[in-house]
Amino acid sequence: MIKVPRGTEDVLPEKVELWHHIENKLHEIAKTYNYKEIRTPIFERTELFQRGVGDTTDIVQKEMYTFEDRGGRSLTLRPEGTASVVRSYVEHKMHGFPNQPVKLYYMGPYFRYERPQKGRMRQFTQFGIEALGSADPAIDAEVIAFAMDCYRSLGLQSLRLVINSLGDLESRKNHRQALMDHFTPYKDELCGDCQLRLEQNPLRILDCKRDREHPSMKAAPSILDYLNEESQLYFEELRSYLEKMDIAYDIDPTMVRGLDYYHHTVFEIMSDAEGFGAITTLSGGGRYNGLVQELGGPETPGIGFAFSIERLIMALKAEGIDLPLEDELDCYVVSMGDEAKKEAARVVYDLRRAGIRADKDYMDKKMKGQFKAADRYKAKFVLVLGEDELNEGKITVKNMQTGEQKMHSLEKVVFYLKEIMQGGRQHG
Known part of the structure; x- marks a missing residue:
């Protein structure tokens, strides 16, 4: 692996x-x-x-x-x-x-x-x-x-x-000389990196993690005294x-x-x-x-x-801060039967084109399994489409927060949900 x-x-x-x-x-x-x-x-x-x-x-x-x-x-x-x-x-x-x-x-x-x-x-x-x-x-x-x-x-x-x-530059130059004068007597006690820094850029010695406890650090000249x-x-x-x-x-x-x-x-x-x-x-x-x-x-x-x-x-x-994340699905479409499955794909596509977060089953699950998937996705609405609904040109819309469920025309369901979603997001 x-x-x-x-x-x-x-x-x-x-x-x-x-x-x-x-x-x-x-x-x-x-x-x-x-x-x-x-x-x-x-x-x-x-x-x-x-x-x-x-x-x-x-x-x-x-x-x-x-x-x-x-x-x-x-x-x-x-x-x-x-x-x-x-x-x-x-x-x-x-x-x-x-x-x-x-x-x-x-x-x-x-x-x-x-x-x-x-x-x-x-x-x-x-x-x-x-x-x-x-x-x-x-x-x-x-x-x-x-x-x-x-x-x-x-x-x-x-x-x-x-x-x-x-x-x-003038202040740094004066401070640089003061640092060199200060650290030179301790050169052999400093780490290899700081021995190089003493010649190249002594200011960097103050940033060393290995020598931070060395006594010379506390007594090092302050830049504020050389401004x-x-x-x-x-x-x-x-x-x-x-x-x-x-x-x-x-x-x-x-x-x-x-x-x-x-x-x-x-x-x-x-x-x-x-x-x-x-x-x-x-x-x-x-x-x-x-x-x-x-x-x-x-x-x-x-x-x-x-x-x-x-x-x-x-x-x-x-600090234990939980940010308000939008990880919920707007709609999950449950379908039963071959023709309803194809129509569900069209409904999901139309919902997505309308800017609504939507999904459906692609694992041939039974209706109970599809409802469980909708719960895992935290879907706000579940749309149910079976052969009977399809024959009538309708689809069932269930509000998962209130439990309310209504039948809607297949042609108008996207418009109906878009109005609800836009209103909810504006007020949310």
Whole structure:
């Protein structure tokens, strides 16, 4: 028996309805925030992620699925969304679009080779947004509000927003030197990865999971102590916008993002729900002010966030939230006799063309078995068609909630049910 590859999973039909509900909600929120969907290829040239994500990141060094095509070109299954979106932004010259900033969102499968664990798979579904073209702290606040609304709209309450500033290039340069001076005496005590990071990107040491308990971590210089006046003002403006929106936040000066291109605002949203797990991060994002240039475009500021839908579903379970899912069938047609069976196929087809969720038996079950199937499908109405009804040009319609049952003309039954269904959905 062939099984799914390690780190992947099948989403079975009984769970897909939950995914549809979440995806539809995310599409709705994107519309209210005036973000447009973009769909990029599942694989890109490897160079895109080496340049766009950063050679010093774990993603590029350890987690990418990279292969050569028949032409000898190195391609990589996309491990994250921002680099692809920015590549498309540059390639299609979106900086020249009349409406600025360009506000985009995406949703789809992404791939990282890491040890599979609860909520972290090798193939995962990511939702994310990018706002490109504005250097206003107000757009940072909008992006954070968007992220919070994604969770709140689905009923999550045990949320904690954590923010930090990485400052501009000057601030980061000064902080980088301070980190190098601080960690160099402890170099031999750090893991192999952090010894490399000390030379390449010492900020990434603060994000290390293996060395997080090392005494040097607690005493590491804070970026907030190295922000120049402009960066301090930017951070204060962001906080004032969040406070105006009544969005509560904590400041964590040790928080960094795993990608090299972030500047100024970085943030994470955590779940404080009991039983959610040791890794509490639901979502992360931040501002990147050099990525468009790195990928061949003009100097363009940007900000975005992304999250795993699998982890969102974990948070819903941890808080015991049951979403209102539409998994009921509108109509199930029960038939007895060869001619009635053929007519039932026509009735089901006409119901479906009218936008009514309908089905019938395809297993030659007896009438009792067909009624049991209607119950399993949670059909709101059962239509019964036998030889006698067929001869009279009628069909029996039974309301499964009230038990009421009436005969209707075969010609008009679809019109009758369509009126009931539309009225029920409008009032539901």
